[in-house]
Amino acid sequence: MKRYERLADDIAGLIRNGILAPGEKIPSVRHASQTYGVSPSTVFQAYYLLEDRGLIQARARSGYFVRALAGLPLPEPQPSPAAHETTDVDVSELVFSVLGSLKNPHTVPFGSAFPSPDLYPLARLARSMAHSLRTLAPHDIIADMTAGNPDLMRQIALRYMVGGVRLPMEELVITNGALEALNLSLQSVTQAGDLVAIESPAFYACLQVLERLQLKAVEIPVHPRDGVDLNVLRDRLRSLPIKACWFMSSFQNPVGSSLSELRKLELYGLLREHQVPLIEDDVYAELYFGERPPRPIKSLDDDGLVMHCGSFSKSLAPGYRVGWVAGGRFAERIARLKLMTTISPSVPAQTAIADYLQHGSYDRHLRKLRYTLERQQDAMLASAARHFPQGTRVTRPSGGYFLWFEFPEQVDSLQLFKLALAQGISLAPGPIFSASQGFRHCARLNHGHPWSTDSEQAMELLGRMLRSF
Amino acid sequence: MKRYERLADDIAGLIRNGILAPGEKIPSVRHASQTYGVSPSTVFQAYYLLEDRGLIQARARSGYFVRALAGLPLPEPQPSPAAHETTDVDVSELVFSVLGSLKNPHTVPFGSAFPSPDLYPLARLARSMAHSLRTLAPHDIIADMTAGNPDLMRQIALRYMVGGVRLPMEELVITNGALEALNLSLQSVTQAGDLVAIESPAFYACLQVLERLQLKAVEIPVHPRDGVDLNVLRDRLRSLPIKACWFMSSFQNPVGSSLSELRKLELYGLLREHQVPLIEDDVYAELYFGERPPRPIKSLDDDGLVMHCGSFSKSLAPGYRVGWVAGGRFAERIARLKLMTTISPSVPAQTAIADYLQHGSYDRHLRKLRYTLERQQDAMLASAARHFPQGTRVTRPSGGYFLWFEFPEQVDSLQLFKLALAQGISLAPGPIFSASQGFRHCARLNHGHPWSTDSEQAMELLGRMLRSF
Numbered sequence: 041m042k043r044y045e046r047l048a049d050d051i052a053g054l055i056r057n058g059i060l061a062p063g064e065k066i067p068s069v070r071h072a073s074q075t076y077g078v079s080p081s082t083v084f085q086a087y088y089l090l091e092d093r094g095l096i097q098a099r100a101r102s103g104y105f106v107r108a109l110a111g112l113p114l115p116e117p118q119p120s121p122a123a124h125e126t127t128d129v130d131v132s133e134l135v136f137s138v139l140g141s142l143k144n145p146h147t148v149p150f151g152s153a154f155p156s157p158d159l160y161p162l163a164r165l166a167r168s169m170a171h172s173l174r175t176l177a178p179h180d181i182i183a184d185m186t187a188g189n190p191d192l193m194r195q196i197a198l199r200y201m202v203g204g205v206r207l208p209m210e211e212l213v214i215t216n217g218a219l220e221a222l223n224l225s226l227q228s229v230t231q232a233g234d235l236v237a238i239e240s241p242a243f244y245a246c247l248q249v250l251e252r253l254q255l256k257a258v259e260i261p262v263h264p265r266d267g268v269d270l271n272v273l274r275d276r277l278r279s280l281p282i283k284a285c286w287f288m289s290s291f292q293n294p295v296g297s298s299l300s301e302l303r304k305l306e307l308y309g310l311l312r313e314h315q316v317p318l319i320e321d322d323v324y325a326e327l328y329f330g331e332r333p334p335r336p337i338k339s340l341d342d343d344g345l346v347m348h349c350g351s352f353s354k355s356l357a358p359g360y361r362v363g364w365v366a367g368g369r370f371a372e373r374i375a376r377l378k379l380m381t382t383i384s385p386s387v388p389a390q391t392a393i394a395d396y397l398q399h400g401s402y403d404r405h406l407r408k409l410r411y412t413l414e415r416q417q418d419a420m421l422a423s424a425a426r427h428f429p430q431g432t433r434v435t436r437p438s439g440g441y442f443l444w445f446e447f448p449e450q451v452d453s454l455q456l457f458k459l460a461l462a463q464g465i466s467l468a469p470g471p472i473f474s475a476s477q478g479f480r481h482c483a484r485l486n487h488g489h490p491w492s493t494d495s496e497q498a499m500e501l502l503g504r505m506l507r508s509f
Numbered sequence: 510m511k512r513y514e515r516l517a518d519d520i521a522g523l524i525r526n527g528i529l530a531p532g533e534k535i536p537s538v539r540h541a542s543q544t545y546g547v548s549p550s551t552v553f554q555a556y557y558l559l560e561d562r563g564l565i566q567a568r569a570r571s572g573y574f575v576r577a578l579a580g581l582p583l584p585e586p587q588p589s590p591a592a593h594e595t596t597d598v599d600v601s602e603l604v605f606s607v608l609g610s611l612k613n614p615h616t617v618p619f620g621s622a623f624p625s626p627d628l629y630p631l632a633r634l635a636r637s638m639a640h641s642l643r644t645l646a647p648h649d650i651i652a653d654m655t656a657g658n659p660d661l662m663r664q665i666a667l668r669y670m671v672g673g674v675r676l677p678m679e680e681l682v683i684t685n686g687a688l689e690a691l692n693l694s695l696q697s698v699t700q701a702g703d704l705v706a707i708e709s710p711a712f713y714a715c716l717q718v719l720e721r722l723q724l725k726a727v728e729i730p731v732h733p734r735d736g737v738d739l740n741v742l743r744d745r746l747r748s749l750p751i752k753a754c755w756f757m758s759s760f761q762n763p764v765g766s767s768l769s770e771l772r773k774l775e776l777y778g779l780l781r782e783h784q785v786p787l788i789e790d791d792v793y794a795e796l797y798f799g800e801r802p803p804r805p806i807k808s809l810d811d812d813g814l815v816m817h818c819g820s821f822s823k824s825l826a827p828g829y830r831v832g833w834v835a836g837g838r839f840a841e842r843i844a845r846l847k848l849m850t851t852i853s854p855s856v857p858a859q860t861a862i863a864d865y866l867q868h869g870s871y872d873r874h875l876r877k878l879r880y881t882l883e884r885q886q887d888a889m890l891a892s893a894a895r896h897f898p899q900g901t902r903v904t905r906p907s908g909g910y911f912l913w914f915e916f917p918e919q920v921d922s923l924q925l926f927k928l929a930l931a932q933g934i935s936l937a938p939g940p941i942f943s944a945s946q947g948f949r950h951c952a953r954l955n956h957g958h959p960w961s962t963d964s965e966q967a968m969e970l971l972g973r974m975l976r977s978f
Contacts, residue, residue, distance in 0.1 A: 132845070132849075136845055136848075139655070139848070143652070143655065143656070145648055145652065152651075154651050156647075157647035157648060157650050157651055158647050160647075162642075162645075162647055162650070165642075166639065166642035166643065166857075169638060169639070169642060169857060170635065170638070170639045173631075173634075173635035173638060174635065176631075178625075178626035178627050178629075178631055179614055179626060181626050181631070181827050181828035182621075182623050182626055182827065182828065183612070183614065184828065185827075185828050185830075186608070186612065187612070216685050216830075216851040216852075216854070216855075217851060217852055217853075219849075219850065219851060219852055220850060220851045223849075223850050223851075227721075232701055232723075245849060248849045249849060249850075252696075252846070252849055252850075254701075358650050358651065358654075359650035359651065359653065359654050359853070359855070359856035359857070360855055360856065360857060361654075361685075361851070361852065361853055361854060361855045361856070362855070376601070376605055377721070379605075379608070380601075380688075380692075380714060380717045380718060380721055381688065381689060381692050381718075381721075381850075382685040382686060382688060382689045382692075382830065382851060383685075383686055383688055383830065384686075384828070384830055385685070385830060385855065386685075386828070386829055386830045386831070386854065386855035386857070386858040387828035387829065387830070388635075388638060388828070388829060388855070388857065388858060388861070389855040389857060389858060392857070
């Protein structure tokens with residue numbers, strides 16, 4: 041971290057803690073320069089950064105002031121209500137109409153599923169690609185296609201080991217992104233008509249996959265901070281022939297919740313007791329803001345019940361489409377399903393990532409990425425507090441790049457979605473995250489793009505629309 | 510083509526036509542050098558090449574002689590018998606045990622599904638990869654993921670146009686190889702329990718996909734030269750509620766047959782009459798040995814009924830996993846299924862191929878590849894005629910890299926498969942190509958690898974095993 045970034049962080053902390061109150065003038069550049077023992081230009085850079093993040097603003101000839109946060113920060117949303125016991129899923133049309141809206145590159149991408157590609161070391165990856173293709177023996181192209189690139193598999197197994205999970209290489213199946221890993225994992229343990237426990241709200245692709253495979257959803261409410269409701273899950277596991285669970289243990293999409301280690305233990309105990317396999321969607325694992333990475337439920341799995349799905353799409357290489365599953369006792373079945381559907385992810389994409397993991401600086405890149413995403417979360421939270429109406433609630437995930445907003449009851453987020461899109465702003469309305477199309481007054485907003493005056497204006501505009509309901 | 514290659518071809522022609530008979534001495538180097546007006550070293554190179562191809566052999570101090578072809582070339586197999594009306598498919602276990610045997614790189618790869626990777630311009634493709642990644646804007650990575658890389662789509666549409674098919678860009682869906690295209694196409698028009706007309710024998714992955722999706726096979730016999738039996742198909746379309754056909758119109762895998770243009774017209778007429786969609790698997794389209802490319806059935810499709818599936822895996826870029834489908838009226842449904850299963854093929858793999866198609870020399874590469882595959886077919890046919898027992902029949906496809914052998918009735922190809930594997934030779938036994946596990950005395954052999962003394966010895970060994978039945 042650069043010196044001015046550290047300084048900006050210190051001052052942001054003072055603002056968040058209320059030591060510097062909204063409307064208050066912050067120290068002059070000269071004063072700050074003396075206090076902190078840094079050059080005036082460092083102070084200027086720090087102040088520009090804070091201005092970018094929406095925390096302070098300049099007033100002509102008066103210096104910098106803390107921006108009004110519209111009173112206190114926004115409160116946390118309510119835990120989601122318990123749904124019907126089982127639900128037929130029919131959400132695809134709605135999801136596609138939302139996804140279709142994201143194609144326009146001039147839209148403010150609050151509805152996007154991806155962070156800004158500018159946050160990734162694409163040029164360095166391209167060098168890894170060139171290097172790895174120079175050294176790839178032609179025969180390996182055929183060999184890697186069936187089993188996966190062995191260097192990549194070793195690197196992934198190594199990262200598991202560092203994270204405290206001992207993983208036999210045979211458990212790893214390299215896939216076309218995490219979505220294929222999730223699809224194949226689910227197919228390996230279910231048949232049409234089966235029941236699958238999922239979160240409510242859930243990642244919309246999970247709903248689409250259930251729909252496509254004609255599986256029935258058993259929706260388990262998600263607490264905005266603590267994750268899936270284990271009491272409801274316990275009941276459902278006792279009363280229904282659930283064939284699999286599909287949960288995100290950390291930085292759940294869309295609400296951002298994470299299960300504590302204790303609750304992970306409890307959840308795993310339930311699964312083991314009922315011998316129900318878990319598909320653990322852990323694609324945001326590397327995007328934690330805390331000191332240490334969250335431990336996956338896979339780390340507790342001594343029975344091969346957990347299919348742990350990961351990906352490089354959000355942490356390193358968007359568009360390369362390389363993910364994996366550590367498939368437990370289902371690994372061979374998953375590998376065979378893959379051979380029948382896509383055979384293999386692109387071999388050059390695999391070798392490029394393997395080369396980067398060996399010779400690049402993945403951990404340094406990740407530290408920078410986490411820092412950026414956390415700062416952008418700050419900016420969006422502060423901006424929402426300024427512009428969104430009273431009664432709005434919002435999550436504060438400790439990782440990832442989504443915020444989940446609960447607006448006042450009368451807000452219709454599908455209506456809001458249309459209004460906003462007409463003004464060049466996308467967002468992900470609540471109903472696309474629910475088999476029963478609930479969460480009508482909720483929305484997921486993406487803060488994975490650099491915060492700018494456009495973002496700030498878009499938030500202000502959204503605030504006005506919200507008030508119009 | 511080099512001068513010595515042309516000379517070798519001329520002499521090979523004389524051998525094939527019987528002008529130079531088995532056992533006959535061919536002209537001395539000095540004599541040939543004078544006759545053809547080339548240098549002695551060119552003649553030597555040509556003779557070495559003919560020796561490699563198994564057409565001539567050197568005898569110490571006597572010069573070169575035409576090898577014995579064991580009498581006449583082998584005759585063509587019989588058309589396959591008509592099967593039961595519908596068949597439940599359960600072939601996966603068998604297929605996986607065969608595929609598993611191919612992992613050993615020291616095996617003579619007659620059972621492989623791929624040609625030698627040495628036949629592809631991998632270094633040139635790597636340069637295209639580097640070039641395209643240098644010029645790719647980060648935002649395009651996200652954009653290309655959903656729709657497909659636009660340059661690649663334009664290049665593919667252009668090749669269709671040159672081949673006489675006018676294709677709106679909206680029909681194209683870029684996929685993870687042809688296998689995903691075939692899978693998604695089939696899913697877009699069927700539900701569990703539906704009937705699908707397939708060839709008998711058929712590409713084994715087709716059988717696996719039917720099995721996975723719980724579809725029933727209606728097996729249509731394939732004539733070894735003319736392709737699928739249209740009379741049987743007509744009957745079945747009239748008597749059964751067939752939901753889709755999945756056929757290879759050119760160089761069918763495994764038998765290598767191609768439908769004539771007249772028969773393509775007739776087939777398309779049937780489909781149109783019954784409004785049954787066709788999944789046209791055309792992955793060997795570019796590997797024709799004749800003067801002109803075969804026209805796909807897609808070229809006749811004025812009703813959007815044909816989903817034409819292609820790939821670069823066999824023509825340009827093995828392991829890159831880039832294929833496509835021109836999906837007719839089902840294109841949007843296929844695109845959505847893709848978004849739900851793998852989202853997108855690797856973007857770098859797409860841009861690399863797009864760059865190669867624009868700046869590389871695809872057509873020159875293809876000419877060389879076709880020439881090589883045809884010569885290797887010659888070598889395998891000649892070798893089979895020398896070593897395989899009387900009563901063996903074999904196809905003579907006008908493209909691709911497979912020969913389909915029909916051995917004498919008493920041969921059990923699953924047994925042969927095991928015997929051969931123990932000697933380090935792989936092959937693809939008949940029953941993996943059939944839902945009803947017929948074709949027990951048949952096998953598919955791959956000639957996509959450079960012909961060598963190892964290949965020749967392997968054929969000789971197979972011949973001995975065949976005689977042991």
